[in-house]
Amino acid sequence: MALDGAFLRHIKCELEDNALGSKVDKIYQPNRDELVFFLRSRSGIRKLLLSVRANSARINFTEQIPENPKEPPMLCMLLRKRLVGARLAGIRQPQLERLLCFDFETINELGDEITLTLVAEIMGRYSNVILVDEKGKIVDALKRVDASMSSERLVLPGIPYQLPPPQDKLCLLTTDVREIADRVCAQQAGVSLSKALLSVLQGVSPIVCREVQHRTARGADVRVGEMTPELKERLVFFLGRLAEIVKNADGTPFMAVNPQKKPVDFTFFAPQQYGTAAIVSQKGSFSELLDDFYGERDRIERMHVRSQGILKVLTTASERLSRKINAQQADLERCAKKEELRMCGDLLNANLYRLKENVPYVDLPNFYEEGQPTVRIKLNPALTPSQNAQRYYKEYRKAKTAEEVLAVQIREAKQELAYLDTVFEELSRATGERDLAEIRAELEEQGYIRVQRGAKKQSQTRGAMEFRSTDGFRILVGRNNRENDVLTLKMAKKNDLWFHTKNIPGSHVVLFLEGKKPTQRAIEEAAMLAACFSRGRDSSNVAVDYTEVRHVSKPQGSKPGMVIYVANKTIFAVPDREAAEKLRVTR
Known part of the structure; x- marks a missing residue:
């Protein structure tokens, strides 16, 4: 709102x-x-x-x-x-x-x-x-407004400031509530009471108008044409109570949150219109309410603006890889016909004595199939029968080599695409300029972003985020791919437990045992953290794999953060950001 x-x-x-x-x-x-x-x-x-x-x-x-x-x-x-x-x-x-x-x-x-x-x-x-x-x-x-942007009101240095053009609406501070009710009831008969209030009253939002209608009509959706004398008197009464609150500015900050814990609206009184569709809670101050309501939305918007450069690099690289994979897979499908090329060469070699020169094709019995059906083989009239046979063998060897090379190239391209997907996930979780700088440094190391001459080398990463399980176990979570590598391959001991979301990008999470046996509570909380710091953080249930660090390895030449693991178990976790924040260790 x-x-x-x-x-x-x-x-x-x-x-x-x-x-x-x-x-x-x-x-x-x-x-x-x-x-x-x-x-x-x-x-x-x-x-x-x-x-x-x-x-x-x-x-x-x-x-x-x-x-x-x-x-x-x-x-x-x-x-x-x-x-x-x-x-x-x-x-x-x-x-x-x-x-x-x-x-x-x-x-x-x-x-x-x-x-x-x-x-x-x-x-x-x-x-x-x-x-x-x-x-x-x-x-x-902050925003200059010239003649090309507005013909009614200019906002430019040096000119007199003018208030925004007034609207033809009544103000609760200066207008009698009965006069307001009369004008509301004079609106078109088919208009709902809340919309009529919105068009008549100055400085009130839809939630306020809906609340006045809700209380006036006892929760019914009433139209202006259905306003009886009794309803009009109720309207005057509730408008009077609203005017009193606004004049004295003695309202109380309330916010409505849906069952998914997402803020949906706020106002300066306790709204009754939502019933059981939303939870209404009181805040300590109006400023606190606005911070809670807009805080996460603003953070996402700020990071979206600041991350545009990195996002463009990732999008371009991902699209290029996708096109490359599609083209290579089409070539690979064509290579699947290589056995036909070898068969043509064999048939030509076996029948050289029967072949004539300077003909565009030849029909020969296919002894590779039962009944030896006749197959037509295209020939190059400029070549001898023997040369045509060798041409088919050459194309067969070329297709076989291409198939082997393409299989490797497609596998490597898919691995690179998976790596870029993890960087997309890092970017979606970035909360500040430091996070963006570390992601940018990672992409520079991998050659996706050109390093500018004279640019200062990025300092070392801050280290993984630290959490403490309810029963005292230390849990570390990597912020990005470089931190994931350091956490898993250098900091963790062989007997510690390693967690990662199953088949979706996310952070590496390590539960440090320090010689103790892990509790089921600690395992569940580590899995919950892995779910929170992954692409599945908005899901209701996330599969998380976990295994001992000894079973996690990094293939030679693989991208940052990319590992393989075996001997794992799977646990299902529900992402809970509030619970995760309670476990976080603040320094």
Whole structure:
């Protein structure tokens, strides 16, 4: 859902309670869609996130700080110059518009006290963050909007800032609820009550409108034309309760999660519309709610943007290998007819005395088959019968050699394709720039990415992730193929247990026994970790193979992370990321 104006009013009050009077300590711009302000006060430092990402635009205090680029963007440097050291004096919201104005008191180059305003507009794909000077003119913005992009409202340095065009809607803060109910009931008769509310009310999202309909009609799907006097009075009552919550900003943060534990919606009251279709839970603050709701989605989006270069390399290499394998398999199918070539040579050799020269073909009895049926053999009229026989033998030997070579080449190409599949899996699990750098270094070593001259050599990998089973066994999980090799072939002892998902890409997992006998609980938890750090992490049940490390070997010349194993057992595990995090050892 989109963050609506009523929810933003609660965010505004939360920010005022915790950040007014704070000074800007640092400013970061992790990417083109996000800004992070470090606000210092007597109570400590709070991190304020301003995101204009189309599917997760928001304003809130955050603990999930994304990695920053080595070189700050131009806008970030401008904001540092103008706002670092400034004091947050006020936060404004025009009615229930989806924007907040942050007023910062600072000193300009001449030593005069001025107020600069940072406007954060939270409007889906039209979201923006705009710096406005003391004269009301735009200094710069995250997204500049020129005449070719919009004919209604320009966002360019040097021009006066204008609020977004107002909509013809009623505001809960200033309009009597009975007037709102009258306008709702004046909508088209066939429109549902929730859609009518959405078209009439300013700053409320679909979940709020659906909830008002749900409570007004006692869970029924009522149309405007079906509104009886009793239903209208119930509508006035619940609109009054909603207006009271919004005016006082005394709502409570609630999030609805589906049975698969995926967040589906959030709002500032406890929604009743979902019934048993979702679990509704209360959060500690509105900022915490937004972090929980958007955090994983934002991480995936950030990594998708940053990994585009590597993804293009992997996709190109995979497509090239797939085309190569298809072509080689077609050649291999043609080689399957090699015995026919040898047979033609034998038949010609056995009948040289009967053959005439300068003929395009000859019909001969096939003594290889019962009844010796006649077979027609094509000839080259320019060659003698003996030379034609030798030509068929030559093509037979060529096809036989090609079959042997193609079988090896296809096997090697499929192994390389399987290796690239493991790198795709690494990329899908990457959580930061360090992970991407290690994947890039691995691809450089394997020759998929050209090493630039003068580029610094990638430092050693960080080492495997460490976990501790419930009953005290140490478990290590490789982050990428290079770490997998180090973990399995160098760190693990022969008697330790090695785990890997069956027939799907994933990390190597080693359960270190240290002379003890493994418990069934430790084996199950190690298998669960192998499932969590694999392509099957979103499945409900994953097959995991495990064996002693002594039975795991690496074929000579094979790619990083590629091993073979024997004497294995199979256990089925359910991926549980929350349980995995509880087992993680933090350093």
